[in-house]
Amino acid sequence: MPELPEVETVRSGLAGVVTGRTVLAVHVLHPRPVRRHLPGPGDFEAALVGRTFAEPRRRGKFLWLPLDDGDALVAHLGMSGQFRSDSRDAPLQPNTRVLWDLDDGRQLRFVDQRMFGGVWLSAGGAVLPHEVAHIALDPFDPRFDPDAVAHRIVRRTAGVKRLILDQTLVSGIGNIYADESLWRARLHYDTPGSRLTVRRAAGLLRHAHDVMAASLGHGGTSFDRLYVDVNGSSGYHERSLDVYGREGLPCRRCGRGVVREAFANRSSYRCPSCQALPDTLARP
DNA sequence: ACGAGCTCCTGCTTGC
DNA sequence: TGCAAGCAGGAGCTCG
Numbered sequence: 001m002p003e004l005p006e007v008e009t010v011r012s013g014l015a016g017v018v019t020g021r022t023v024l025a026v027h028v029l030h031p032r033p034v035r036r037h038l039p040g041p042g043d044f045e046a047a048l049v050g051r052t053f054a055e056p057r058r059r060g061k062f063l064w065l066p067l068d069d070g071d072a073l074v075a076h077l078g079m080s081g082q083f084r085s086d087s088r089d090a091p092l093q094p095n096t097r098v099l100w101d102l103d104d105g106r107q108l109r110f111v112d113q114r115m116f117g118g119v120w121l122s123a124g125g126a127v128l129p130h131e132v133a134h135i136a137l138d139p140f141d142p143r144f145d146p147d148a149v150a151h152r153i154v155r156r157t158a159g160v161k162r163l164i165l166d167q168t169l170v171s172g173i174g175n176i177y178a179d180e181s182l183w184r185a186r187l188h189y190d191t192p193g194s195r196l197t198v199r200r201a202a203g204l205l206r207h208a209h210d211v212m213a214a215s216l217g218h219g220g221t222s223f224d225r226l227y228v229d230v231n232g233s234s235g236y237h238e239r240s241l242d243v244y245g246r247e248g249l250p251c252r253r254c255g256r257g258v259v260r261e262a263f264a265n266r267s268s269y270r271c272p273s274c275q276a277l278p279d280t281l282a283r284p
Numbered sequence: 285a286c287g288a289g290c291t292c293c294t295g296c297t298t299g300c
Numbered sequence: 301t302g303c304a305a306g307c308a309g310g311a312g313c314t315c316g
Contacts, residue, residue, distance in 0.1 A: 001309060032293080061310075079309055080294080095294085114293045116310060158287060167311075175309065265289080266309055 002077040004061060004138055004172030005216040010083055011058045017085040018053040018065055018108060025049060027099040033081075033112055034098065036074075036131070037120035047121055048073065048100070054126070060138045060171025064122065064129050072125035074132065078116030084109040138172035139209035146209075150201035153193040160196065161189035161268065164208060173208055176244045177215075179269050181208040183243040188277045189268045195278065214240075243269045 002010070026048050028034055028041040037044045053073070054066040065073040075081070084093070088107040098119055100108040110119055122129035137144045149170050153163050161182060164173050173181065182189055184207040185200070193201065242252050247260040251271035261268050 003310095076310080078293090078311085112293095113295070114308085116293065156286080162287080165310090264309095267307090 001079045001174065001176075002061065002081065003174035003177050003212070004140065005177075005212045007058055007061050007063060007077060007172075008140070008216055010077065011056045011063055014056045014063070014065070014083055014108075017083075017106065018102070019055045020052065021106075022050065022052045022103040023048045023100055024103055025101040027101075028097070029092075029099065030097045030115070032097075032115045033110060033118045034120060036118050044119075044121060059128070059132055059141070060135050060167055061174070062129075062132045062135060062171075064125060064132065066126035070124055070126045072122045072129050073119060074122045074125060074129045075110070075119045076117050078112065078114065078118070080114045081110065081112040081117030084111060135167050135171045136169055139170065139205060139212065140172070144170075146202045146205040147198065149205055150196075150198045153201040153204075154196050154198055156193040158193060159190040160187055160193055160201075160204065161263065163193050164204065170205060170208070172212065175266055175268075176241070177208060177212055179244045180211045180242060182275060183269075183271065184211060186274050188270060188275045189263060190277060243271065245269065 026045040028045055031041045034041050034044045039047075048067075051071075052068040054068060056063055056065045058064075061076060063075040063077075065075070067073065075083070080095075086107050086109055088101060088105065090107075092109070093111060095113040096109050096111050097115070098110040102108060110117075112118075120131075122131055125131070136149075139146070152169055153160070156163055161178050163169055164178050164181065165175070179189075181204055185204040187196075187200075187204060196204075243258055246258040246269060248257050250256065251258055251274060254271060254273050256271055256273045258269055259272050261270070
């Protein structure tokens with residue numbers, strides 16, 4: 001589902017669609033995706049009219065579209081959110097939730113099947129919406145400091161996968177790229193942060209950066225297909241993932257069968273031999 | 285502060 | 301055939 005590379009793909013696509021465009025009208029078709037706009041759907045529809053978008057920005061998996069008056073339209077894609085640019089009279093695809101009529105005759109559409117995502121207006125949020133301020137820098141941010149984050153990781157006792165999924169430590173990583181990063185680093189997801197050296201933790205963060213950069217680099221078209229075909233993980237099988245979704249298939253390094261294990265109400269994939277728990281932590 | 289578990293939500297897949 | 305359960309998971313929340 002959308003993690004940093006996918007959200008960045010959406011951000012750069014949106015840039016060409018909304019930058020410099022003025023909003024003529026807004027239509028909320030389902031209230032849930034605007035639940036974080038506290039004044040309600042009616043206010044959301046009215047508040048944006050007549051305002052002009054600047055170039056979209058991103059931190060981790062959060063997107064925001066700055067407005068020329070210093071506020072921002074914030075968006076999170078959640079599990080299944082998509083932005084589409086369509087002609088205003090084009091038929092709505094299923095699960096279309098919010099429409100923005102733009103001054104070039106196009107219509108921006110927010111589509112979200114599962115509605116974990118949402119859009120809302122953030123007063124004064126053009127530079128950094130306050131709803132995003134608690135999110136850590138992501139590995140693509142030039143100010144991202146892997147050594148500083150590594151030092152925080154090794155002071156924690158939680159499993160390393162939980163830690164790299166903690167968006168207040170490092171943002172942008174989701175379940176898929178967490179598993180891919182751990183596979184590259186040959187780490188078991190339950191290895192406590194405190195069992196890592198700073199060097200090893202920083203190495204894991206570098207792997208996270210690299211695997212997401214590779215996805216962003218080669219993934220544009222397959223991501224588009226994913227967003228068209230949101231409802232399954234089928235899109236991911238098209239991609240060159242090394243471990244995620246490969247239950248029972250041979251590890252690309254050692255040939256052992258990849259296992260899928262329950263982790264925090266979701267799944268973790270790992271190679272049982274490349275990514276074993278350290279002996280001193282082995283469970284009965 | 286930290287760690288862990290729960291909840292939201294829809295639609296496809298699986299199993300009886 | 302029909303229905304229910306399982307599964308996908310980002311992030312905010314609560315509880316200990």
